[in-house]
Amino acid sequence: MTSTPPDTTGSPLEEMAAFRMKIGGMSCSFCTATIDKAYGRIDGVFEVGVSLAHEEGLIKYDPSKVTPEKLRRTLEDMGYTYRDPEKLRSFDEDGAELRREGGRLVVAATFTIVSLLLMLFGQWLAIVEIPLMPWLLLTLALNTMFVTGWFVKKMAWASLRRGILNQHVLLEFAAFAGIAGGFLGLFVLDNFPVGDFFAASTLVTTYHILSHYASLVVRTRSSQAVRRLMALRPDTARVIRNGEEIEVPIDDVVAGDRVRIRPGESIPVDGTVEDGVSAVNEALVTGESMPAEKVPGDEVIGGSINQTGTLVVTVTRVGDEAFLSQVAKSIDEARSLRPGVLQVVDVVLRYFAPTVLIFATGGFLVWTIVPALVGDGPNWNRALLAGLASLVMGYPCALGMATPLATIRGGGEAAQRGILMRSGEAFQVMGSTAFIVFDKTGTITRGEPTVHTVLPAAGVDPDEVLRCAASAEMNSEHPLARAVEDEADARGLELLDTTAFESHTGQGIEATLDGSVVLVGKPTWLAAQGLGLGALDDDRERLEN
Known part of the structure; x- marks a missing residue:
């Protein structure tokens, strides 16, 4: 998560308003930093907080200078999508977005594979002579850049015109450098690897689309962990009021209500058994595969499964205080933890893009100016290759994605298995852990009972x-x-x-x-x-x- 500290100069705190939004299209720490900078340069914005893990942003602003519509429009101008923070996305919506981005990746990957095959058989191995090969590679590059990867162009331009250097800008520098080098080889320079430059443009654009898709998959699956957990709780409950049993939405149940749960049903609330005896599967809570016997006076947890008898339960906790809500909150916290290594990565990323551009420019100038000074003239082939290589190898999305996405995915996966991370440093120390002490054996069983031994009486088979x-x-x-x-x-x-x-x-x-x-x-x-x-x-x- 990135955050710009508040600057309340000339504006009293009581005049601040808050604008919360769900953000689509982020893929790495560069994205959060880009959004943070874009809002931080708007007059009237005091504080910006952006979370990659939660795909959320919180803007504190002066409503006399800035409107919510302008804040929303700024996000969309940057190439990201706005979603209502109060509306929970469905699994179908997640699936549709994954299919759309996956289709874009398939198209780009196809262009890349065709480009590499043309280069392999037509140039590197010289097995066959392919007519108009440079023009075929140019066509593939332009389609990848301006059709499949058009959304990247929009995001890069939105960042560049605000003076923000990020992964989109670096990608476009590399892609256009490849196109420029190819055109120089076609029309100006002799014995120049035209195909290599056009293919490089196709490759770097496809790699960016792959990074975007990989990030989307990780974040989507991790966020779905919370929804799957909350889905364990039924949408309705059978409440006994005034001697009658009525079915009401779970959000309408209040503490003190009496709820009836029949065999085979999920327990919708946290509460105390008032009447009935049953076996309840509480593996979600305890990790124990053996069902717990429940009698009057025992506590039950919402989300566990009532297996044998009918229970009447008096509700004790609802809403955010309920067990499932607390676990869901822990999952969210685990996904947004920031170990020390991630804070180091954020510092590195601030200077990464300018450094790459400096090295790319330096490589180009060295091979143009130095040979000219010694009388050999500019070495355009090496100059262009040096600049392009710096831009391609310096593409930062992998650096900006690896650590935060590993943390997001790890926190979600661990929480689904009942392991709740309480600090960001936990992710770092787990790799060097030598011994683990478990407080109960149920946490390391297979999760279902089996027959271990049959002990018959003497003389019985x-x-x-x-x-x-x-x-x-x-x-x-x-x-x-x-x-x-x-x-x-x-x-x-x-x-x-x-x-x-x-x-x-x-x-x-x-x-x-x-x-x-x-x-x-x-x-x-x-x-x-x-x-x-x-x-x-x-x-x-x-x-x-």
Whole structure:
């Protein structure tokens, strides 16, 4: 994020207004710096803040000198797009933008590949003689620059006329240098690599389009992490009011409401269980694959899955205080963290573009002035190649993209997996981490229960125990029932027909198999039914611990 400090000279703070906007089209730290400079030069703008991670800008200004319309128009004149900050983009809109930019990249990449093939077979290897090859390469270069890459021209001109040197300006210097060199070779200089210069123009423009697309993919996927997380929460909730159950939008639920959640539904709110017993999948919160048994008085978290019984929950937290909202906020914070190395990159980028232009100009002058001074005359071939090489090799988008996009992507990916970064330095130290201490084993499991061991009583076949348990669990909705069935299926066991079934929520199940009653459940419940584990109890405790 870049930020211009406030300058309130001659304007009291109470007169400041704020203009917030979503910005489309940014790709690296150069973009944030460009927008920052453009607004900072407007009379009446006091403070500018631009975030690449959030694709947002916040402008503080004097409304007597500047209007929101002018601020919006300035952004669009720079070649970026304005979006309403209050409107959340849909996945379809993201997909449409990715397809549009991806199509532009495919066209540019095709032009580049054709140019390289022409150069490879027609000039470098001299396998075939291609008629009018320089003109074919010129056509490809002009199409790449002025059709596919026209949006870059607009952004470069908008920056240049404001006196701002950035990656767009450097790209256009390189692209036009290639075109100029090619034309000099066609009409002025002899034995000049015309095709190389035209192909260079095509290549650098395509590389910029690739950088733009890569940045868009990373930022889009990272921002979608927040929306996927919030999508875990249902849009509506069944609220019990005045003795009646009504379905209301989730935003209308308030603390103190009583909400009913049926088996298989996502829990829409944070709250306390008032009535009912159920198993709840809280892997989102704890990382534990085992569902947690919930009884009256226990807390539940919005976004977790109610699996077996019906619950009535009293709402305790809503809106920004809810767990999912807090995690979404942490994801956003993680995406915008600024490790020390990124601050160094920002400092380097301030001087990078002018330095590249100085070196390119210097290379050109050395090969024109020095040979002339010694009596050999200007070496135009080397001069043009030196200048173009400096511009092409000095293209800065990779430098401006690498660190911030890695931070954005890393923060989003980590948060989706329940790892919340609390400081920018965390990204730097993770690479040198030698040991990690976990506070609970659930965070390093596969995320789903499986059968590890079958302990039968003396003289009983383990497969028979598993077959009876899986047959009884066929009608159960409990996730552990699926694990038992999967293990029986993996061993190729044929299950028995169930003639009666009863579920004891939070305790176990009772089923009748071939006339025999089979109970599967918690040890305490089995003991209450007069079915103690006896000698197996020690083995159970050993395996559990």
